[in-house]
Amino acid sequence: MPNSDLLASMLFKINENQLALEAAIMELTNWVEKRGSAEVADNIRSALAAIDRNEEFINMTLAVTLASE
Template identity: 70%
Template sequence: MPNSDLLPSLLSKLYENQLALEASIMELSNWVEQRGSADVADNIRGALHTIDENEEFIKLTLGVLMAPD
């Protein structure tokens, strides 16, 4: 596989990791909130909002990079 073919695959795996981390962090924020730290949970959700905002762009860009020439 040429190096130029590796970039889309790498970015796809990084994107999958990002989604997994997002889900894990959301679970932790729910756990924190249930234990009375609503402010901390809100801060976590604020940071996760950035991931949500960038998710569609990343997904579309990966689609373009992985499209056949």
């Protein structure tokens, strides 16, 4: 497998891991919020917003990288 294939595959897996971590953190955020810490939950959601903002660009870049091989 050429190095470029490995790089694209690795980036895809890192992105998958990032999205899985986001989902897990959101579950914890909902749990925290239900226990009365709405401010903490809002702070966590604000921090996680970066993942949402960057997701489209990451997916587009991965698609272009994978298609060019």
